[in-house]
Amino acid sequence: MKQTTQFDAIVIGSGITGGWAAKELTEKGLKVLILERGKPLEHQTGYTHEFTPPWQAPNQGLPERELYAREYPVQSKIERGAFSWANRQYWINDRQNPYQEAKPFRWHRTDVLGGRSLTWGRQSYRWGDDDFKANARDGHGNDWPIRYADLAPWYTHVEKFIGVSGQPEGLESFPDGHYLPPMEMTAVERALKQRIEAKWQDRRVTIGRVANLTVPHEGRGPCQNRNICNRGCSFGAYFSSLSSTLPAAQKTGRLTIRTNSVVEAIDVDPRTKRATGVRVIDAQSGARTTFKAKVIFLCASTYGSVQVLLQSRSAAHPNGIGNHSDVLGRYLVDHHGVAAFGEIPGFEDRNYKGRRATGILIPRFRNLGGQDADADFTRGYGFQGGAMRDDWTNTAALTDDFGAGMKHNIARPGKWVAFLGAFGEQLPQAHNRVTLDENNKGGFGLPQLRFDVAYGENEKRMALDAGKQAEAMLKAAGAARVQLAPVRTLPGTSIHEMGGARMGHDPASSVLNARNQVHGVRNLFVTDGSAMASSGTVNPSLTYMALTVRAVDFAVAELKAGRL
Ligand SMILES: Cc1cc2nc3c(=O)[nH]c(=O)nc-3n(C[C@H](O)[C@H](O)[C@H](O)COP(=O)(O)OP(=O)(O)OC[C@H]3O[C@@H](n4cnc5c(N)ncnc54)[C@H](O)[C@@H]3O)c2cc1C
Ligand code: SF4
Numbered sequence: 001m002k003q004t005t006q007f008d009a010i011v012i013g014s015g016i017t018g019g020w021a022a023k024e025l026t027e028k029g030l031k032v033l034i035l036e037r038g039k040p041l042e043h044q045t046g047y048t049h050e051f052t053p054p055w056q057a058p059n060q061g062l063p064e065r066e067l068y069a070r071e072y073p074v075q076s077k078i079e080r081g082a083f084s085w086a087n088r089q090y091w092i093n094d095r096q097n098p099y100q101e102a103k104p105f106r107w108h109r110t111d112v113l114g115g116r117s118l119t120w121g122r123q124s125y126r127w128g129d130d131d132f133k134a135n136a137r138d139g140h141g142n143d144w145p146i147r148y149a150d151l152a153p154w155y156t157h158v159e160k161f162i163g164v165s166g167q168p169e170g171l172e173s174f175p176d177g178h179y180l181p182p183m184e185m186t187a188v189e190r191a192l193k194q195r196i197e198a199k200w201q202d203r204r205v206t207i208g209r210v211a212n213l214t215v216p217h218e219g220r221g222p223c224q225n226r227n228i229c230n231r232g233c234s235f236g237a238y239f240s241s242l243s244s245t246l247p248a249a250q251k252t253g254r255l256t257i258r259t260n261s262v263v264e265a266i267d268v269d270p271r272t273k274r275a276t277g278v279r280v281i282d283a284q285s286g287a288r289t290t291f292k293a294k295v296i297f298l299c300a301s302t303y304g305s306v307q308v309l310l311q312s313r314s315a316a317h318p319n320g321i322g323n324h325s326d327v328l329g330r331y332l333v334d335h336h337g338v339a340a341f342g343e344i345p346g347f348e349d350r351n352y353k354g355r356r357a358t359g360i361l362i363p364r365f366r367n368l369g370g371q372d373a374d375a376d377f378t379r380g381y382g383f384q385g386g387a388m389r390d391d392w393t394n395t396a397a398l399t400d401d402f403g404a405g406m407k408h409n410i411a412r413p414g415k416w417v418a419f420l421g422a423f424g425e426q427l428p429q430a431h432n433r434v435t436l437d438e439n440n441k442g443g444f445g446l447p448q449l450r451f452d453v454a455y456g457e458n459e460k461r462m463a464l465d466a467g468k469q470a471e472a473m474l475k476a477a478g479a480a481r482v483q484l485a486p487v488r489t490l491p492g493t494s495i496h497e498m499g500g501a502r503m504g505h506d507p508a509s510s511v512l513n514a515r516n517q518v519h520g521v522r523n524l525f526v527t528d529g530s531a532m533a534s535s536g537t538v539n540p541s542l543t544y545m546a547l548t549v550r551a552v553d554f555a556v557a558e559l560k561a562g563r564l
Contacts (some may be wrong), residue, residue: 003289007256008034008559010278010293012263012308015115016526016541017548018299019241019249020158020361021077024552026252030559033256033291034246035280037300038112040259041090043242049086049223049231058085071095078108079493082119086231090118100437102452106492107303113259115301117240119230122211123358123384123515124164124539126155126175130368135534138378141331141428142504144533145514148175154553156547161248162239162545163217165358166209174204174363177528182207183215186563187350188387188416189360195477200227202365203473208358208384211239211427220244225354238357260284262444263308268521270316274564275524279446294522295555295564299548302332302529303434306500307449309511309518309526310436314418322501322511322518329435331499333429333535337381337488338463340470342479344387347416351389359386362473364537366465376463381424382537383470389498390414418479420465421487425537427458428499432491453491463489496540498532516551523564525551 008030011021018034021262026030040046056062064085065320068076075091076083083091092111093101129148135141152175161179165302168176185207186195194204194261212223220236220243235242249255253500267277269291277292298305306329310320322328366372366380390413401409426432437450465482488494504510512531519526527548529540536543558564 002040004256005246005289005291007031007291007293009033009295009297010035010291011297011299012278013115013298013300013304013528014112014113014241014246014257015301016117016120016241017236017544018115018297019117019245020545020548021297021299021527021552022255023245023554024248024549026254028552028556029254030295030556031254032249033258034492035261035263035278035291036113036257036259037117037262037283038110038115038259041113041118041242043232043236043247044234047234050228052086061085074106075108076494078105079487080121080231085538086228087119097443098440099442099448100440100450102450104490105451105453106490107449107451108495109301109304113257114240114242114358116244116248118232118363120541121539122229122238123539124159124209124211124542125361126160126177127151127536127538127543128173128175130173130364131534131536134379135428140378141534142506142509143332145503145505150514151543151550153544154550155542157549158545161218161379162211162244163220164209165212165214167206169204169206170213171363173257173368177209179209180217182211183210183214183356183358184352186352186387188344188347188418190359191344191347192387192418192477196362196473199476200365200516202368203362206361206363210358212357213237216531220242223357224401225356227355229357235250258259261548263300264288264444265312266308266321266444266524268312268314268316270314273316273520273522275521283444286444291444295559296525297548297552297555298524298526299528301499302497303449305526305528305530306434309501311446312318321521321524324520325508327502327509328511329500330430330433331502331533332432332434332453332493332497333428333499333532335421335488335494335496335535335537336459336463337424337425337494338470339419339485339487340466340467340474340482341417341419341481341485342474343465344416344418344477345480346478352411359384361538366469375465377458377465379425379458379462379539380467381422381462383420383422385418385420387416387418390417416532418474418477420470420473422463422470423494423537423539424459424462424466425535426455428502428534429456434500441536451491455489455491496529496535498529498535498540501526501530502533504533514556516547522558525555550551
């Protein structure tokens, strides 16, 4: 059967942003093709280990060390237990997909339909005006071409569909959204909140805003508080492309999904200056095909999209699309951090039910509305954390008792432990960049990406300050034995990568305009994290989603007006 190669729109990538682009484009009447390099995966039937209990886990759930070292040396080091025996099939095989490190770097990525929407932590926060104005105020990075007001209605549009549980707080620098009922704080978190807010009036402790449903929503079931979401969830109780955006797009009858389709490059007609098609390598057969469309949305994740743009070289774009000024691949930013832990005595009679799939958050309070007199760094950080009883597996491992004594020990809940982990803003710097390494070819004969990224002096000073503040807050909340731990000190480990194809007013210093449209190629839009001109202090994916739906709305209007 002859395959169709002509569509109204092509979306590259099926993760968080690609899913949204497909939903909005199909719902606005366009015939859409999604090209996804990863394997196919069916919502519900595909989550093979979703209900596997721990006692049936292979190797008793312990890491398969030889396999991990050989096939997943990078992915298996991902923080917060996001890589495990239960979901390793979602992650990319590092041996088959190598990359180069001018400086040590972790590139965490999936290789499956749905991308990292399956494995993300679902923390969903709006960025405020402080975040969008930061570059203009202190001159690091270029001015964002948009402000909070440009995104506010699109944040609402996204939140209403994905379902975010959370608590409005009425803070200008930390905008509220459209929320389902919040998850409950534990008794110690409530005490933490009361004690920290009493001591520091500029600090707010709130429950994490998370794209897990606390009530039925949009035909999806509520969360069962198991916190094993990154295996996939048949209830659709957390937002992923597979549970939410792709089914909505499929419902229109206008979506075609092509998995195992590695996008090599985008073709641009030098005469019309428009993107004409997308060149694809079939991951299984190696066959090459070109698909054509009137409009293209590049949503292959921050580094994936930069890679495709760099690979798209032609006479008109000799250094890759949008790279006339050598900005493409530069100004990479992420979140860096430090964490503090402490034991909280006095709540031994209190407990909680279930495994809540979120934590608590303290929005940025440093250098807001001007430089704090005692701060020797630029910009700020927020904290995410929580307080819970140490889990019984630790108790079991640490108990030196036998028989009845051991049984008694492991039947009791552990100590209350509270922790605060900083998410610090990294300054945009031109030297933090990713390039194509022509001397080292990877899968499909494509050049590997070469990462040259390091945290600088400002990040180090900010992390020192964050550590001191976390320690002070835990102590004020009554914590004993407070300890600091360096976290997210290696670029890549935060998995909040941003930049590389930043938005801006001026084509000479940015890749995209205020509508995520590539300067000079008006039917090509890039709406994932590569578009970001700075990193803010809260998780970024909700902002990528808002940017995507806003860009689709603009693109379809332009298409209908004959301007694309
Ligand atoms: C463990 C973990 C926890 C996280 N927690 C949070 C959180 O709490 N909150 C938050 O905001 N963010 C979080 N993130 C980050 C979040 O997952 C990403 O920001 C988000 O998924 C980015 O969306 P995306 O569409 O740009 O990329 P992805 O979701 O990664 O999707 C990109 C897709 O493009 C495909 N692709 C790449 N290259 C090509 C190519 N050449 N051809 C075809 N297809 C291609 C990939 O296979 C992938 O499916 C977390 C990430 C991880 C891994
Ligand atoms: S904790 Fe909730 S969202 Fe996560 S897998 Fe269980 S039911 Fe689904």
